[in-house]
Amino acid sequence: MVDRENLIIDISAHGSVVYCDENSEVNYVVVMEGVTSNKITLDIIVDGYVSADYGGSSLSTLSNGVYKCDYSK
Amino acid sequence: MSFINIPVITSMIGQIPSSSGSCTPVTSSELVIGGGTSTSSSVWAYGLYDYSWYSAIWLNTELTGGTKQITGIEVEMQGYTTPYTYNNMTVKLGHVVESIFDTTPAVDWSDMTVSNVITATTFNMTINASGFQVITFNTNFCYDGTSNLIIGVDNNDGTWESGFGSGKYNFTPAINRAAYKAQDTTFPTGNGTRNNSRINIKFKY
Numbered sequence: 001m002v003d004r005e006n007l008i009i010d011i012s013a014h015g016s017v018v019y020c021d022e023n024s025e026v027n028y029v030v031v032m033e034g035v036t037s038n039k040i041t042l043d044i045i046v047d048g049y050v051s052a053d054y055g056g057s058s059l060s061t062l063s064n065g066v067y068k069c070d071y072s073k
Numbered sequence: 074m075s076f077i078n079i080p081v082i083t084s085m086i087g088q089i090p091s092s093s094g095s096c097t098p099v100t101s102s103e104l105v106i107g108g109g110t111s112t113s114s115s116v117w118a119y120g121l122y123d124y125s126w127y128s129a130i131w132l133n134t135e136l137t138g139g140t141k142q143i144t145g146i147e148v149e150m151q152g153y154t155t156p157y158t159y160n161n162m163t164v165k166l167g168h169v170v171e172s173i174f175d176t177t178p179a180v181d182w183s184d185m186t187v188s189n190v191i192t193a194t195t196f197n198m199t200i201n202a203s204g205f206q207v208i209t210f211n212t213n214f215c216y217d218g219t220s221n222l223i224i225g226v227d228n229n230d231g232t233w234e235s236g237f238g239s240g241k242y243n244f245t246p247a248i249n250r251a252a253y254k255a256q257d258t259t260f261p262t263g264n265g266t267r268n269n270s271r272i273n274i275k276f277k278y
Contacts, residue, residue, distance in 0.1 A: 023235050024152045027114060029121060031233075057113065066257055070114050070121050072239075 002028060007049040014042060015067065023070070028054045032067040042067050096215040097140040100278060106135050107149065107273030109243025115253045116270045117148055118159050118198070118228040120237025125255035126180050128225040129247070129271040132172055133218075140218035141278035145193075145210050149273035151203035154236030158199040161229040164208060165192045168220035174267040178252035181262075187223060189215070200238070205275060216278070224274075229260060240272045247271035 007030075008020050015035035023029040028050050035042065039062035050071045051058070060069035119125040143166070167182070167190035175184060182190075193210035200206060216222060242251070247269050254265030 019235055021235070023121075024154060024238050026112070026152050026239070029235060031121075059115070061256075063256065064258065068121055068257075072112070072114065 002050055002053055007046065010045050010049075011042060014045075015065070026073045028071045030067070030069045033065060035062060035065050035067045038062070039067065043069070046071075096142040096213065097278075099142050099144055099213075102138075102141075102278055104136065104138065104141075104276045104278070105274070106131060106276070107241075107243045107271070109241060109245075109273060111242050111244045111270070112151065112239035113242065113268075113270045114237060114239050115255060116240025116242055116251070116272050117150060117226060118162065118230075118240075119253065119255040120157065120159070120234055122233050122255035123231050123257040124260040125228040125253065126225065126261055126265060127228075127251070127253040127272075128174070128178070128182070128223060128265075129251040130169060130172060130174070131222045131224075131250075131271075131274075133221055136216060136218075136222060136276070138218075141216040141276070143210070143214040143216055143276055143278045145277040146208050146224070147205035147275040147277070148208065149205050149241040150200055150238060151241055152238030153200045153203070154238075156199050156201050157234070157236055157238070158197055159228050159230050160197045161195065161231070162198045163192060163195045163227040163229065164210070165190055165225050165227075166214040167191070167223050168217060169223040170221070172221055173249040174252045176267065177264040178267050179263070180254055180265055182223065182225065185223070188220075189217075203238070205273075209277075227260070228255075233257065240270070242270045242272050244269050
């Protein structure tokens with residue numbers, strides 16, 4: 001199970017967390033605004049928390065300070 | 074003696090305009106292509122982003138039975154928190170020479186040889202349950218029975234929302250026969266990404 005509380009704490013240092021939770025039965029989504037770090041940094045942090053439970057495909061983008069990632073089971 | 078020119082009005086009640094005046098009659102048939110169990114959030118519409126675009130190609134060898142007046146489609150989607158609505162979605166169809174997308178598929182199909190393109194419908198798509206979602210056209214498409222067929226869907230909702238699910242697809246026979254692009258703030262332009270995620274579909278004709 002994803003340690004949501006600590007994931008939010010860790011990524012909050014890099015921007016404002018808009019959404020960080022299970023999006024549906026099969027995927028986990030993180031959305032942040034005002035991101036001050038680069039995409040790779042956030043990918044590594046999120047991956048460390050999410051990939052064990054959602055080991056399927058993943059997609060992430062960082063555009064105009066908005067970071068979005070979508071992990072599937 | 075003068076004549077008043079009175080136009081002849083023919084009732085259009087119950088008739089749906091088609092893309093051509095000489096189209097095969099509707100036969101209340103359906104053709105199912107797909108049946109795969111793979112899933113991807115980006116297939117058909119990507120709810121994680123404000124806007125998205127998705128296209129796929131079906132070969133003439135798959136569209137068996139000759140000419141068809143396509144009156145609608147059904148696409149298979151699953152995993153949505155219901156009800157989930159994509160507002161302002163547009164579906165368009167055309168005949169296409171190519172059988173796959175190139176490595177940098179243009180959002181507007183400008184890199185392909187496409188003809189007879191119609192906008193079949195613009196509508197709000199509400200998903201109330203997993204399974205095939207019915208899309209009835211306002212303008213039917215006259216499939217010529219020999220060309221490949223391309224279908225595109227523009228998701229012009231303008232906002233993202235959690236609870237989005239996935240489209241279901243059959244990976245193997247659709248290598249590079251699907252493409253998409255998604256982004257926030259404005260509708261995507263330029264080039265998308267091609268992949269094998271061609272959605273399971275039913276053609277109604």
